[in-house]
Amino acid sequence: MNVMNDSPRRKELTRLAAQLFVQEGFDRTTVRMLAQEMGIKSGSLFHHFRDKQEILAAVIEEGTQNALVIARKALSRCDNEAGTRLHAMARAHLETLLTDRNAHVVALYEWRRLSPEARDHLSHLRDAYEALWEQVIDEALAAGLIRGDRFLVSRFVMGALNWTVRWYDPDGPRTPDDLADELVAMITRAPA
Template structure:
């Protein structure tokens, strides 16, 4: 059974839930808090979601699907050079991380709270996204743009990028694109100094 974020009402509720989950954490966010934020009573919540877990799953599903869409679009919009694909992927990654920040923070921090079924379903989604990355990394390795172990490089890169949610300030001076480019510069050989 899929989670289905179809209804617009439900989509809005999911967005609000994501915000609260980030602020308070999943466990400390009560159904009463969620309901109040949504302008309804706690009982009404269970008309839209089977239980609290399903709200969490909806939040994470929304974020991961957006990430997939954005990454695919970014890749389809750029040429076949390993370098531009790497740049595009890094930029796309940071773009979702910031526009759907709440959902992604929840995915990173509250993944363990998912029940086994939801974890399996969303795990496949995440794998689909990560395989996009490995494809791009493979290209970059093949053309000598970067060196090292395929597995390790992709994990290091994703770690560096995902970690940004812990320190990046959207109101600061740096744009997401600058971050992405700086990361690519750091891991690629040969390029001139910026």
Template sequence: MTLENASPRRKELVGIAARLFVETGFDRTTVRMLAQAMGIKSGSLFHHFRDKQEILCAVIEEGTQRALAIARRELAEADPRPRARLHAMARAHLETLLSDRNAHVAALYEWRRLDAASRERLVPLRDAYERLWEQVIDEAIAAGIVTGDAFLVRRFVLGALNWTVRWYNPSDTVGEGGRTSEDLARALVAMITRE
């Protein structure tokens, strides 16, 4: 979301759109549905956005910016050892994914719906986030606590973390055995590292 468009109302509308895209899917979500959920007239929606494509781009951009900020903060505060940095990234990813679920589910499942201009805008953000993972996993491999092809390790780790949106419900702690996102991050690091 560009700074000139970062009004509180627009951010609120982006959150509503993210929820609808997850519940209904981008293709099946109409402008009328968006406007109704937002409590505005269909024409008023275009005061905030050019079209539905721009709304999807804003949903993914805002979520990715938050994920990047959280990951950078966690890494800055983490112990410099590779295992601790890997744990910090896993915890940051889960925190982002589970606290801002709709934006991230929309990004995971609706990325293919972005037009070329939106992808061009969002790819640098996505790449910046993935570079953090690349750096942390490369450090873990160099330290000998993770083995394997770095590219595949990144894909498997991110795939496992992203899949938690399908099975983990942070409000259902009884059904999940009382596990927190911290517990999940610790478990993931334990599974992929060597002592």
């Protein structure tokens, strides 16, 4: 047991772990399964991670950090029109959720399995992401595009979007863009 930095090897292992965590769930994924998927023996795992919980934390950190970057990029790329920004945010959210899917499903489902310290650290990242949403919602409210309570609306919207991982079929006829269109149309007052 030695490192907790982010070597390239560790990044790769984290990616593989995310996949297994999605397939089996955190608790049902044994260190032996993880090791086999990674092509090493179970003992060697603890050279890269202090314990099993740290693997989970690494997966979730990766995913959340990615989501933040993508959302910020999407917002910076569009003008200041509230509708456009709302749209961009929804699209960015769905894109991360459905392409970099594994890490996000883990973040959504296995959050409670984190150790208190890890949860504390990661909740700051998550809050930063949610703040982006609240800001965009605020703008849409100010522009009269939607109505209601800023806190509730942003929670409802994020709920609707996060729930997609339960039913969305990437091989079906609908693209993530379609979903974003539909959602924005549903909550805005002006016709699309």
